[in-house]
Amino acid sequence: MSYSKVDNYNEEITGKLMTSYRDVLGALGEDPDREGLLKTPERLAKAMQFLTQGYHLDAKAIINSAKFHEDVSQMVIVKDIELYSMCEHHMLPFFGKAHIAYIPNGWITGLSKLARVVDVFSRRLQVQERLTVEIMNAIKETLNPLGVAVVIEAKHLCMMMRGVQKQNSVTTTSAFDGEFQKDSTRSEFLKLISADLH
Incomplete structure (x- = not known):
């Protein structure tokens, strides 16, 4: 049985942030497709929503x-x-x-x-x-x-x-x-x- 984590985040906001964070990684000289960074844009997008949840x-x-x-x-x-x-x-x-x-x-x-x-x-x-x-x-x-x-x-x-x-x-x-x-x-x-x- 595989592990599955259920998160509740706004999918539209997550998608927009993921695109932006991929661009940021590339602009910093990193390879967004490198194994260690593949899920980083998604993790960052969700982390930022959590860290700014006070707006809601x-x-x-x-x-x-x-x-x-x-x-x-x-x-x-x-x-x-x-x-x-x-x-x-x-x-x-x-x-x-x-x-x-x-x-x-x-x-x-x-x-x-x-x-x-x-x-x-x-x-x-x-x-x-x-x-x-x-x-x-x-x-x-x-x-x-x-x-x-x-x-x-x-x-x-x-x-x-x-x-x-x-x-x-x-x-x-x-x-x-x-x-x-x-x-x-x-x-x-x-x-x-x-x-x-x-």
């Missing part, structure tokens, strides 16, 4: 799918959320972790939904600065909390593999709204995401 996802709908009325107003933090994205300038990956907090104002959402929101926006061609703000805005506009905070720490392969080739640099971006614009609240959040509480 709705962050607000995800949060609303598990939105609950709860009379609490204490800070909720989900930290160390893994993220993988693609730099829109060089289409090379950047990866790291996101830390999210919000202060409920009558509504909470399932904790996993915050991680899914990170995926929605990271699975697009991105810059880290915009990614940080988009995550914050989706939570703000859906839950209407008293405040939202997002901090992202990431390594960028466009800095590590090419250009300045700095292997140990980490980029940190932050976005704060509402109560997190106050020094005391922001400081509490930053202290908690820095603490090793596990």
Whole structure:
């Protein structure tokens, strides 16, 4: 019995991307018909669709799918959320972790939904600065909390593999709204995401 993998991809998009990637391989001086490269255009076409699936996802709908009325107003933090994205300038990956907090104002959402929101926006061609703000805005506009905070720490392969080739640099971006614009609240959040509480 032979192995058969079932994938769900848009066949039209896959075909167009495969043609383009064959041309790219040829332009780089490779032979697209070489055994090791025969399936590379198809693999790339499917990989790119997977890595950019966030264009077809709705962050607000995800949060609303598990939105609950709860009379609490204490800070909720989900930290160390893994993220993988693609730099829109060089289409090379950047990866790291996101830390999210919000202060409920009558509504909470399932904790996993915050991680899914990170995926929605990271699975697009991105810059880290915009990614940080988009995550914050989706939570703000859906839950209407008293405040939202997002901090992202990431390594960028466009800095590590090419250009300045700095292997140990980490980029940190932050976005704060509402109560997190106050020094005391922001400081509490930053202290908690820095603490090793596990």
